[in-house]
Amino acid sequence: xxxxxxxxxxxxxxxxxxxxxxxxxxxxxxxxxxxxxxxxxxxxxxxxxxxxxxxxxxxxxxxxxxxxxxxxxxxxxxxxxxxxxxxxxxxxxxxxxxxxxxxxxxxxxxxxxxxxxxxxxxxxxxxxxxxxxxxxxxxxxxxxxxxxxxxxxxxxxxxxxxxxxxxxxxxxxxxxxxxxxxxxxxxxxxxxxxxxxxxxxxxxxxxxxxxxxxxxxxxxxxxxxxxxxxxxxxxxxxxxxxxxxxxxxx
Numbered sequence: 200x201x202x203x204x205x206x207x208x209x210x211x212x213x214x215x216x217x218x219x220x221x222x223x224x225x226x227x228x229x230x231x232x233x234x235x236x237x238x239x240x241x242x243x244x245x246x247x248x249x250x251x252x253x254x255x256x257x258x259x260x261x262x263x264x265x266x267x268x269x270x271x272x273x274x275x276x277x278x279x280x281x282x283x284x285x286x287x288x289x290x291x292x293x294x295x296x297x298x299x300x301x302x303x304x305x306x307x308x309x310x311x312x313x314x315x316x317x318x319x320x321x322x323x324x325x326x327x328x329x330x331x332x333x334x335x336x337x338x339x340x341x342x343x344x345x346x347x348x349x350x351x352x353x354x355x356x357x358x359x360x361x362x363x364x365x366x367x368x369x370x371x372x373x374x375x376x377x378x379x380x381x382x383x384x385x386x387x388x389x390x391x392x393x394x395x396x397x398x399x400x401x402x403x404x405x406x407x408x409x410x411x412x413x414x415x416x417x418x419x420x421x422x423x424x425x426x427x428x429x430x431x432x433x434x435x436x437x438x439x440x441x442x443x444x445x446x447x448x449x
Contacts (some may be wrong), residue, residue, distance in 0.1 A: 314427035326416035360392035
């Protein structure tokens, strides 16, 4: 079972601007651990530990607003902002529980990547499973794919999240991802909504019958060490994340 450790996250309002934050080169430790074992990856104040995918700084389209990380959508689709793009936490994780809150603007689309590799010349989604973030009511993706597998909390375009219990655009949802020795669970608003098993024959068969066919880095998510980065997607829409925490599973 996944657990969450959340508060309302509403602090003193900050200006919606990036303060030229740059992640440290070679992050070796994550933020402080609380007494329950949860480690804060975002404290609501700055981008410590975060950087752009395949770059050393945080793209200016990402800002901190009211204690949340916000991607300022370009309205031009995936990574369409002048200085946008996906961001990652600069440390690889292997077996873990990830807890976070998210909300989208009307028609908003984003995603949380995990076990991602940083492959020169390839976007992050070519190596990483994606926890879909979506306004199911207004974004066309909710009706595309198969059996709802592009709706919020789904393993994007592969496995639908059921029950589908996301809240409307503008309201905060809780999300969670557990990865443990190949078993993956997605959680949304207090319920486990899907489970699957990486690197198995069933996993490989599913990929063989999907648009991800032939993507070796995706099939072998996590690479040879079965570990990777956690990332947040810029898909061109306003989306917010807060209370991002992780618990390492031995």
